[in-house]
Amino acid sequence: MFGLLCFLCTFAPITAAQSPPSNEYAVQRVATLENFLVENLAVRANGKVLVTTSAPEATLWQIDPLSSRNATLVTRFAGASGAYGITELQPDLFYVTTGNFSIETRQPVPQSFALFEVDMTGFHQLPIGSETGLPTPRKIATVTDATVLNGLTHVDGQPGFVLAADSYAGVVWKVDIATGRVVPAVKDASMDPTPSKAAGINGLKYQNGFIYYTNTGTNLYHRLAIHANGTASAKPETLAQVTKGDDLILDDAGTTYICQQVNAVSRVASNGTQQVIAGTINSNVSSLLGPTAVAWGRSASDKNKLYVTTNGGQSAPLNTSSGSRGLSVIGPLAQDSTATNNSSASATLSATQGAATQIESNGAVAALFDQGVRWYFFMVSLPLLSVLS
Numbered sequence: 055m056f057g058l059l060c061f062l063c064t065f066a067p068i069t070a071a072q073s074p075p076s077n078e079y080a081v082q083r084v085a086t087l088e089n090f091l092v093e094n095l096a097v098r099a100n101g102k103v104l105v106t107t108s109a110p111e112a113t114l115w116q117i118d119p120l121s122s123r124n125a126t127l128v129t130r131f132a133g134a135s136g137a138y139g140i141t142e143l144q145p146d147l148f149y150v151t152t153g154n155f156s157i158e159t160r161q162p163v164p165q166s167f168a169l170f171e172v173d174m175t176g177f178h179q180l181p182i183g184s185e186t187g188l189p190t191p192r193k194i195a196t197v198t199d200a201t202v203l204n205g206l207t208h209v210d211g212q213p214g215f216v217l218a219a220d221s222y223a224g225v226v227w228k229v230d231i232a233t234g235r236v237v238p239a240v241k242d243a244s245m246d247p248t249p250s251k252a253a254g255i256n257g258l259k260y261q262n263g264f265i266y267y268t269n270t271g272t273n274l275y276h277r278l279a280i281h282a283n284g285t286a287s288a289k290p291e292t293l294a295q296v297t298k299g300d301d302l303i304l305d306d307a308g309t310t311y312i313c314q315q316v317n318a319v320s321r322v323a324s325n326g327t328q329q330v331i332a333g334t335i336n337s338n339v340s341s342l343l344g345p346t347a348v349a350w351g352r353s354a355s356d357k358n359k360l361y362v363t364t365n366g367g368q369s370a371p372l373n374t375s376s377g378s379r380g381l382s383v384i385g386p387l388a389q390d391s392t393a394t395n396n397s398s399a400s401a402t403l404s405a406t407q408g409a410a411t412q413i414e415s416n417g418a419v420a421a422l423f424d425q426g427v428r429w430y431f432f433m434v435s436l437p438l439l440s441v442l443s
Contacts, residue, residue, distance in 0.1 A: 079384050081332050081342060084361070085117045085125050086380035092363040094206075094301065094347040095381070096140045096148060098174065101353035103361055103381060104128070104148065108136035112152045114172060116179075117381050119356065125380075126179060131170055131191055139206025139258075141216055143231070146174040149194070149216050151203040162222075167200040168193055169216065169229050195234035197227055205258030205267065205301060209284060217260070217284055219245070219267060221253040226265065228284045239284040244269060244276050244292070257301035257312070257347075268299030268312060275299055275312065275322060294326045301347035303360070311360060313345035317367060319360070319384060332362075332384045343367040343378035351383075359385035 090107040097103050098116075105115045105125070112131035131137050134152035142148050153167035171194055176187030197203060201222035208216045217239055218227045224246035228239035245255035245267065252271030259266045264277045275296045279288040298315040305311070310322040311331070318333035319342060333342040344367040351359045366378040 078333075079331050079387055081362075081382055081384050084119050084381040084383050086378075087115065087125060088379055090379065091136075091365045092346065092379050092381070093136065093138050093365070094140050095349050095361060095363045096142055097349050097352045097361060098142075099145060099352055101351065101356065103349075104140060104174075105363060105381060106137035106140050106150060108138060108365075111135060112137035114140075114150065116177075118179075119351075119361070119381075119383065120353075123179075123183070126185060128174075128177065129172060129189055129191055134166070134168070138203055139218060141206045141208050143208050143216060144213055146177075148172045148174060149206065149208075149231075150191070151197075151206055151218055153200075153203060162202050165196065165198050167197045167203045169195050169197065169203075169218065171231070194231055195229050195236055197229065197236050199223070199236075200227065202253070203227075204253075204256050207258045207260045207265065209260050209280070209282060212282055212284075215284065217258065217265065219255040219258040221255055221270070222247050222251075224254045226255070226258065226267075226284075240265070240278065240280065240286045242278065242286070242290055244272075244274070244278075244290045247271050256299065259302055259304060261304050261308075266293075266302060266304065266310060268296060268302060270298055270300065270315070273297050273299065275302075275310070294322045294328050296320060296322065296328060300345065303348045303350060305350070311348055313348050313362065315344065315346075317342045317344060319345055319348060319362060331387070342382060345382075356383070356385075358387050359383050360387065 091109040093106045093108040095103055095105050103117045105117060107113045112134035114128045114137060115125045116128050117125045131152045135154045137150050137152050139151045140148055150170050150172055152170060154163040156163050170191040172189050172191050174189060177189060178186045200220050203218050204221045205219040206216060215228050215230050220227060225241040226239045227236055229236050247254040248271035254269050254271055255267050256270045257268045264279050266277045268275050273295055274292055275294045276290045276292055278286055278290040281287045296312050300313040300315055302310050302312045308324045312320050312322060314320055318330050320328050321331045322328045342364055344365040345362045346365050347363045349361050351357050362382045362384060364379060364382055
């Protein structure tokens with residue numbers, strides 16, 4: 055049955071691309087998942103990329119960037135219409151958030167969000183094209199009080215729990231792996247949705263004692279020092295203004311790479327300077343049609359490249375061309391955060407202490423995003439806010 059679904063996916067081998075515009079890196083399509091909304095990703099130690107889908111069903115796929123094979127369906131998550139955040143807590147032991155959205159109300163279904171474990175240690179793809187050791191997801195917890203689970207991360211050296219961002223509750227939930235107990239780890243005004251109900255905290259990553267997170271509604275990017283148990287140890291800092299920020303990843307130097315929902319990936323240096331490195335925030339004409347999540351490659355050949363999932367530009371209704379949903383790659387990149395330059399699409403916001411003031415975005419980009427969300431809810435059978443990641 056898994057093999058039958060491979061016809062939905064097509065693979066595009068990585069080839070030489072034309073020179074990108076000034077200040078931008080090359081972007082190439084790796085594989086497409088045309089009949090799915092691709093949501094998030096994690097790169098395995100063997101270099102293969104795991105991809106979650108948020109509609110029309112909750113699935114997990116594996117893509118080998120260096121192979122001509124089609125994407126492979128790893129598993130489905132029963133009882134869920136979407137799979138969202140993913141993180142690797144121990145080698146080849148992944149955790150995925152899932153949930154449901156109602157067709158009738160166009161809202162998340164209460165008490166439907168959950169955390170699952172996916173054990174990839176026994177999964178192998180054979181040369182003849184079949185798979186062995188297909189994992190069965192194990193439910194860890196139902197996050198009863200969650201509104202919309204989004205970004206997912208873990209604290210290095212703490213294998214007992216994960217942290218999940220809740221975009222409309224303005225909270226980071228802590229889920230204990232052994233017991234399934236769910237408690238709020240952090241709740242702060244910088245994570246809240248806007249008064250107009252635009253999503254709050256979205257992308258979430260941990261590095262060196264801090265959680266880093268975007269707030270899609272306020273267009274701000276923050277970090278917060280935390281204890282080893284996941285609770286806050288200081289007030290949040292506002293690092294930069296980032297339009298419609300979604301998922302993110304950091305490099306070893308502390309530079310952040312952030313997906314922006316109007317078809318761009320930006321680099322934010324530690325001093326707050328921002329530069330678009332792929333696509334453009336002002337145009338729908340881009341090689342990145344709706345970037346949703348980003349991760350570094352892990353093999354010798356791609357450790358300086360960024361893999362990006364794309365949902366076909368669901369935040370902009372014109373971006374629905376064939377082949378626009380799936381996995382792309384950016385780079386190779388120079389990971390020197392001090393080399394980031396200003397450009398016409400850059401913005402700098404000095405770091406400030408305390409809860410961030412909420413900002414309503416009423417420019418052309420925000421209008422296009424809002425129009426796209428309404429169009430998407432009207433057109434698809436399983437409505438899902440494109441702000442998820």
